[in-house]
Amino acid sequence: MGVFNNARRGPRTGGDVVRSRIASTAGGTDPYVFSYRHVEVHAYVLSQPVHHVLYCTYGKSRVDSSQPSAGTQTELTLRLPGSPALPEQWPADLLARAAREEIEPGHYLCLDTPRGTLTGFVFVTDPVLGVVDGPTGLIRFTYAVGLAGDDLERMLSWDPAKFAELACNRVPLGITSTRREPLSADPRDRAYLDRVVGAEGASIGAMHARYLDVDASGRVDLDPAAARAVIRAARHRLLHGRTFALLNGDTWLLFDPESPTTDLADDHIVVASPEALAHELLAVFDAAPGAYRLQSAPLKLRVLDPST
CATH class of the missing domain: 3.30.1360.230 (Sufu, C-terminal domain)
Known part of the structure; x- marks a missing residue:
């Protein structure tokens, strides 16, 4: 019977793996789906480990394929705080635009117009979803961590990967907020950043x-x-x-x-x-x-x- 069911459904696809991985953290939560020309963005309103909305692209990786592919594929993620009745659309719009580019951990994005205190993002491997192996190969969930105020300038003056690690240590889950103060608002973090930037310089060549x-x-x-x-x-x-x-x-x-x-x-x-x-x-x-x-x-x- 198991063989018959598998034949009836067809081979397992990359999309099955993406959905299964998100389900492992979202439980039975149904997503709100934002549809774009080249990709979908799914938004899940979650209560664990804190109340937040998880946004995830669906279609940047080979979701409709079951054939192996060389290299690591990507789906992009972003988290906002709160438990809204309806998820906001702007994070989905942002991820859909970013999905047109080849983005890896350590890359960054600058906003032309700040949104509240939010001035940009730095990308890391998603701390919860990580990397999964499926029929099409490895799929990395690449996570957009929001930068506030002068975070962006300080990151560009130092090292995106190191700054992202510091931000994720200071902000639970690296959740993006349009109201968060920059890390430099804390005198200890400001002194630390001044010291390492002066000593190490910038990694971006x-x-x-x-x-x-x-x-x-x-x-x-x-x-x-x-x-x-x-x-x-x-x-x-x-x-x-x-x-x-x-x-x-x-x-x-x-x-x-x-x-x-x-x-x-x-x-x-x-x-x-x-x-x-x-x-x-x-x-x-x-x-x-x-x-x-x-x-x-x-x-x-x-x-x-x-x-x-």
Whole structure:
């Protein structure tokens, strides 16, 4: 009879494994389903270990397949506090958009517009759902941990994985809130972060720029967020003797403390970056729109607002 039932249902799929894994923590709770063009997001209102809503994508991994696949697949998760009669839609919208990208633990997401105190997310392996092995291969539940206030800036100045570990140790289950204070609001955590950031510097060696254009004259056009990344890198990468790059398609800008010369081309620039250049960037460069000419490198940095 068991063989007959299995033949009637067909082979076990990746979706069976995803649903079974969530059921192991959600019990018999039925999900609210948010449907999008390329993925669903299921929301479960749970009471254990604290009252919260678990959001999980369904369809980023191979949920309709029973065939093995190389590599580790992903479903994205997020948790909000409370027990609402109806789960809010914005976390589902956010996960559905994020599901279009290849996201792994250690990656992060910056919100263009903060939601309350929420300014972004850092991703870790879900502390409850973890990684499961199914007919299609390994499936990781990759968890979005909310960042509040200056959490995002402090994380980018240090190390996303290490910051995520600290945040999850301070916030039960790493639950996201739009009202949480940043970790730096606690004097002990602020002192700890100041110390480790100063000692270790930043682990992020490259960032995608929304807008970046260069040419062989030394002109560099970039958006304000990319300019902030350069300033951050000057303090937390270049002064530690580490490289930093901005990328946009085939165009790139590399600051290299070990390069003896600056290389200028119409699609890339490599900037010799001794301490003097880092200090000049920190002294004269700004993320406000405008033009900034450097003395320690043949560069003219123009910060532009691409929306205007």
